Amino acid sequence: MAEVKKKIINKLAVLQVLACLMKNPLLCNRAEFHLTLDDFAEQFHRILFGAISNLATSGLKTISYLDIDQYLAQYPMQYKVFTDNRGVEYVIKALEIAEEKNFQYYYNTLKKTTLLNKLAESGFDIKELYDETVVDPIKTSEIQERFDSLSIEQIIALYETKFIQVKDDFAKNRGIVQAKCSEGLRETKERFKETPEVGLPLTMVKLTTLYRGQRLKKLYLESSAQGVGKSRRMAAESAHLAVPKIFDTERNAWRTTNLHESVLYISTELELEEVQTMWLAYVSGVPEHKILNGIYGPGEEQRVDKAVELLEQANLYFVQISNYDMDDIESLIRKYYQIEHVNYVYYDYLSTTIKIMSEGASKSKISNLREDQILLMFTTRLKDLCNELGIFIWSATQLSGDWKNAKEADQQLLRGAKSISDKIDIGSIMLPVRESDKQIIESYIAKGFQLEPTHVIHVYKVRRGQYNNIKVYIYFDRSTCRAVECFVTDNNGNLLTIEDTSVEVVLDKTFEEKYGFAF
Secondary structure (H helix, E strand, C coil): CCCCCCCCHHHHHHHHHHHHHCCCCCHHHHCCCCCCCCCCCCCHHHHHHHHHHHHHHHCCCCCHHHHHHHHHEEEHHHHHHHHEEEEEEEEHHHHEEEEEEEHHHHHHHHHHHHHHHHHHHHHCCCCCCCCCCCCCCCHHHHHHHHHHHCCCHHHHHHHHHHHHHHHHHHHCCCCCCCCCCCCHHHHHHHHHHHHHCCCCCCHHHHHHHHHHHHHHEEEEEEEEEECCHHHHHHHHHHHHHHHCEEECCCCEEEEEEECCCEEEEEEECCCCCHHHHHHHHHHHHCHHHHHHCCCCCCHHHHHHHHHHHHHHHCCCCECCCCCCCCCHHHHHHHHCCCCCCCEEEEEECCCCHHHHHHHHHHHHCCCCCCCHHHHHHHHHHHHHHHHHHHEHHHCCCECCCCCCCCCCCCCHCHHHHHHHCCCCCCEEEEEECHHHHHHHHHHHCCCCCCCCCCEEEEEEEECCCCCCCCCEEEEECCCCCCEEEEEECCCCEECCCCCCCCCCCCCCCCHHHHHCCCC
């Protein structure tokens, strides 16, 4: 049997409260004084309080011992308890002792005692406010003094704080980080001197500078209109991280990058073969249409064969999924993170499905959720995954229909939910060169820039970046998925000097032993 805890009883407080209620029954109806049977631990006191409450309700202005005696005489069981405890004598003595002006004090004391009993019943340790095992009078006085000094609200806050501390230790919330502002500050400052906040390189060196590379725990979004090339950009960036060697068409030689990351490409539309030929084209530098036609120029088929060999050795994984919800995408990412140690994910692309809409309504308990609300929930889930698993995710969205005429290409163009830009770390939009770009391009070609841009990457958000709201003019060869930066301007077309960032990557020494060849 469970141990029955002995209740704390402050008999003086009980006597004073009951007597004051008899002297002024109106106190029973005052909103600020709320007494219940639970405030009286002994049956005798509970019976007495019940009698007083009922007599007060009947309209008596004062209650005497005779009123109590006559009322309880109607109830034999209760009356016996009353008489066994010499109830009349108790009431007479209580009325002599009690001072109505002290009611507030004794009421508070009684309620605090009730609170301690409730806490003890719930398993809380109340010894710092009441400990009957203490025999040292000085210690007893200190405990009593502390109890007297605390209000009911302060006692509740004291135990709430204890529970919060336990909860923090045993029920960690993945979405909460708590710290003092200076925690680890000096170490952080010194760490940046040794290892700057830069992730693995992108396919373009100036974008690597602007984005600080592809950083873990970050969510990048590069949107574009249908058919512009967002899937090809993802194919290039994913192969760039997974394959440690690509063919340099300018030098006509294979160039080692030492990048050999585990990468996952999630497609919602393209089939495996469609992405495979993009990967082959990027790695080999041979246009995709030649691979699809099976007709090669001198040396090109050998380059493609080498690219096949490199991709066979790469930890580059592909998943195609059509009818999916947020849980499906999260499960896929977790699976490849845990089993294949994938740290870099390319998800092509953020959109809604009937299954996602149904899941959103089910989880939020709200029917008829708008598309923008669903996409915001989806983006939040992806960002939370980045933080929890310490991974990098690159995704995209389609654009709204008025992108051709928009003066500025920013989050306002994102189809369905411009609010998702709040959750991302990098936000950009890739557009083909528009009429508004042609004058800027002509002026820079006149200054000596030889490669004419085909596309513009409009960078509207860089969290922790030096630049924002800028345009990166690129030459994008869709046939090889390769892009070359031409120049960078601000939104007004003014040239910006952006340094190239080259990230040195050291290949794992066990690579040659593991895969049987070196680069």
